[in-house]
Amino acid sequence: MSAPDLPLTPEDVAEIAAILDGTAYERLDVTTARFRLRVARDGHGYTQEWTFADDSAPGVIAPEAAAEAETGPVIRAPLPGTFYRAPAPGAPPFVEAGAQVTPETVVGIIETMKLMNPVYAGIAGTIDAIVVDNATMVAKNAVLMRLSGPGA
Amino acid sequence: MIRRLFIANRGEIALRVIRTAKAMGMVTVLGASEADARSLPALSADEVVIIGPAPSSHSYLNIAAVVSAAKAARADAIHPGYGFLSENAAFAAAIAEAGMVFVGPALDSLHAMGDKLMARTVGIAAGLPVVPGGETADKAAARAQAERTGYPLLLKAVSGGGGRGMKRVDAPDQLDAQIDMAMAEAQAAFGDPRVYVERYIARGRHVEVQVLGDGHTAIHLGTRDCSIQRRFQKLVEEAPAPLIPADARATIEHAAVRLAQHLRYKGAGTVEFLVDAETFEFYFLEMNARIQVEHPVTEAITGVDLIEQQLLIASGARLSLRQTDVDPRGHAIEVRINAEDWRADFRPSPGQVMRAAWPAGPGVRIDSHIASGGEVPPYYDSLIGKLIVTAATRAEAVTLLANALDRLTIEGVDTTRDLHRAIAADARFVAGGVDTRFFEGLDFRGPVA
Numbered sequence: 001m002s003a004p005d006l007p008l009t010p011e012d013v014a015e016i017a018a019i020l021d022g023t024a025y026e027r028l029d030v031t032t033a034r035f036r037l038r039v040a041r042d043g044h045g046y047t048q049e050w051t052f053a054d055d056s057a058p059g060v061i062a063p064e065a066a067a068e069a070e071t072g073p074v075i076r077a078p079l080p081g082t083f084y085r086a087p088a089p090g091a092p093p094f095v096e097a098g099a100q101v102t103p104e105t106v107v108g109i110i111e112t113m114k115l116m117n118p119v120y121a122g123i124a125g126t127i128d129a130i131v132v133d134n135a136t137m138v139a140k141n142a143v144l145m146r147l148s149g150p151g152a
Numbered sequence: 153m154i155r156r157l158f159i160a161n162r163g164e165i166a167l168r169v170i171r172t173a174k175a176m177g178m179v180t181v182l183g184a185s186e187a188d189a190r191s192l193p194a195l196s197a198d199e200v201v202i203i204g205p206a207p208s209s210h211s212y213l214n215i216a217a218v219v220s221a222a223k224a225a226r227a228d229a230i231h232p233g234y235g236f237l238s239e240n241a242a243f244a245a246a247i248a249e250a251g252m253v254f255v256g257p258a259l260d261s262l263h264a265m266g267d268k269l270m271a272r273t274v275g276i277a278a279g280l281p282v283v284p285g286g287e288t289a290d291k292a293a294a295r296a297q298a299e300r301t302g303y304p305l306l307l308k309a310v311s312g313g314g315g316r317g318m319k320r321v322d323a324p325d326q327l328d329a330q331i332d333m334a335m336a337e338a339q340a341a342f343g344d345p346r347v348y349v350e351r352y353i354a355r356g357r358h359v360e361v362q363v364l365g366d367g368h369t370a371i372h373l374g375t376r377d378c379s380i381q382r383r384f385q386k387l388v389e390e391a392p393a394p395l396i397p398a399d400a401r402a403t404i405e406h407a408a409v410r411l412a413q414h415l416r417y418k419g420a421g422t423v424e425f426l427v428d429a430e431t432f433e434f435y436f437l438e439m440n441a442r443i444q445v446e447h448p449v450t451e452a453i454t455g456v457d458l459i460e461q462q463l464l465i466a467s468g469a470r471l472s473l474r475q476t477d478v479d480p481r482g483h484a485i486e487v488r489i490n491a492e493d494w495r496a497d498f499r500p501s502p503g504q505v506m507r508a509a510w511p512a513g514p515g516v517r518i519d520s521h522i523a524s525g526g527e528v529p530p531y532y533d534s535l536i537g538k539l540i541v542t543a544a545t546r547a548e549a550v551t552l553l554a555n556a557l558d559r560l561t562i563e564g565v566d567t568t569r570d571l572h573r574a575i576a577a578d579a580r581f582v583a584g585g586v587d588t589r590f591f592e593g594l595d596f597r598g599p600v601a
Contacts, residue, residue, distance in 0.1 A: 009171065010517055010518065013512050014512070014513070014514070016512075017512050017513045017514070018514070034195070035523075039512055040509075042511075042559045043555065043558060043559060044555040044558075044559075045511060045512070045513035045514075045516065045555055045556060045559055046511065046512040046513040046516075046559070047509040047510065047511055047512055047559050047560075047561070048509070048510050048511070048512040048518070049507070049508065049509040049510070049523075049524055050508070050523035050524060051523055051524040051525055052192065052195055052523050052525065052526075078499070079499055079500060079501075079502075079530075080502060080530045081500075081530055082207075087332045087333065087336050088332060088335060088336045088339065088345070089339070091332070109336070111340055112500040112502065112530050113491075113500040113502065113530060113531070113532060113533050113534045114208075114337075114340065114341050114532070114533050115337070115500060116333060116336055116337050116340065117499065117500070
């Protein structure tokens with residue numbers, strides 16, 4: 001796993017910027033089998049841009065859910081993360097099927113990057129079905145619940 | 153002597169530790185989760201061990217998994233970074249039991265400071281002033297304590313840090329809902345749902361003192377100001393804390409050293425104070441028994457490599473620095489570039505960074521694990537890099553910061569860059585010495601592009 005040509009230290013980058021400073025060149029590219037570094041002049045200073053060979057491998061992030069064809073009103077995940085139906089383990093769920101909600105009703109929580117993000121219904125209506133289990137990883141825009149409209 | 157160092161962390165701090173450890177001639181072994189197997193720290197370490205699946209509870213927070221991986225990798229010592237298990241006494245004990253060195257303070261210091269309530273008690277014992285407040289075993293106790301403390305108040309996680317599980321409550325009718333949220337966050341982030349109540353001091357500045365101790369003597373490396381926060385999480389940090397009279401600053405620094413000496417503290421630590429923005433009265437908040445995210449601003453003005461000091465002290469060395477050797481020069485400012493949509497209430501914005509062009513040049517330091525093509529997984533916190541600028545004066549540092557932010561480009565995820573541009577252009581920030589309410593008065597439109 002070790003990469004013998006890594007790392008170029010911040011001091012190395014500063015030195016490259018200093019070398020460029022005394023020249024008419026706009027940028028300097030360093031390319032090895034494992035990385036590419038571009039140090040470029042930009043306005044009052046310089047930028048450094050790194051690309052690493054391994055980073056082109058497929059990611060581990062849950063992709064954004066394809067916008068599923070939904071005929072009725074739904075509540076979608078506002079961001080990717082772990083969906084929780086209750087505010088705490090063992091606590092009663094925010095909503096059950098049959099509950100009436102307004103746009104401001106909190107219907108669940110999504111834990112992303114260690115933060116608990118409330119999920120608001122966003123629309124008024126009656127919860128018909130909760131389609132995601134508690135403590136499930138969901139993608140952004142995944143359908144969490146189906147509703148019937150206030151007049152339905 | 154540490155020959156093989158295991159790094160039990162991820163992101164920019166893992167990379168930061170790897171750099172110094174390699175420069176000191178150590179072999180670096182990174183314990184990474186499956187989600188971080190191809191991260192920049194993993195590419196940079198001499199060896200990588202996968203410690204578990206992506207969720208922190210199965211990897212970076214799993215004491216048995218981390219300790220056995222380090223043992224199997226024949227590590228002499230474990231550096232915990234910040235967050236995760238860095239202040240976990242059970243982790244430190246398990247490391248000692250496995251015959252390795254924990255790069256951090258002794259167990260009794262972790263016990264004394266790992267729990268904010270205990271920290272209050274120890275702070276009082278060391279003669280430091282503290283903010284009025286107290287413990288709450290459950291909701292009923294919280295209500296009773298809230299009545300005694302008065303509103304507005306803060307709910308804080310007993311095992312907390314980094315603003316997780318911390319909530320401001322302005323009126324009694326908000327208390328129950330906020331307690332639920334605070335306890336859930338505290339449980340998720342620290343595995344300990346307990347919270348306590350503290351009076352909210354409106355015109356407060358968050359000032360902290362970097363200390364180093366070797367178990368015998370302790371010194372300070374000056375102040376940092378971290379008053380610019382949102383959701384109680386720091387966004388901008390600078391060193392030294394600006395516009396504090398010399399005698400008040402000396403009193404605060406002295407109090408921090410007194411606490412470190414009281415604890416016979418061993419390692420790098422940060423003593424946090426709430427300082428009244430007008431009277432400069434100060435209250436001890438807590439001590440962070442670990443390296444801090446914002447440590448580079450102290451390194452910038454003192455020339456001391458704090459990770460190196462941690463590793464030397466963990467190796468058993470006495471402090472080679474005396475107080476008189478520490479002579480802070482100039483001014484440094486750090487801004488945290490987070491993968492967040494700050495215009496949508498700082499909603500996390502994980503994903504793949506298509507392009508990352510970071511500033512470079514004189515007076516500019518970047519601590520980041522994110523390069524073009526890098527991944528920001530949804531499992532961990534949102535920090536993708538830190539921009540640190542250093543100049544002879546604060547005014548020059550602010551100018552350097554604004555210029556550097558103009559050159560920073562991150563594509564693929566939302567970031568806090570433009571928020572920092574707005575901060576750098578804010579007249580109150582330019583003047584210096586803002587309090588923790590800074591954010592409420594910020595003009596979010598920012599500089600005209």
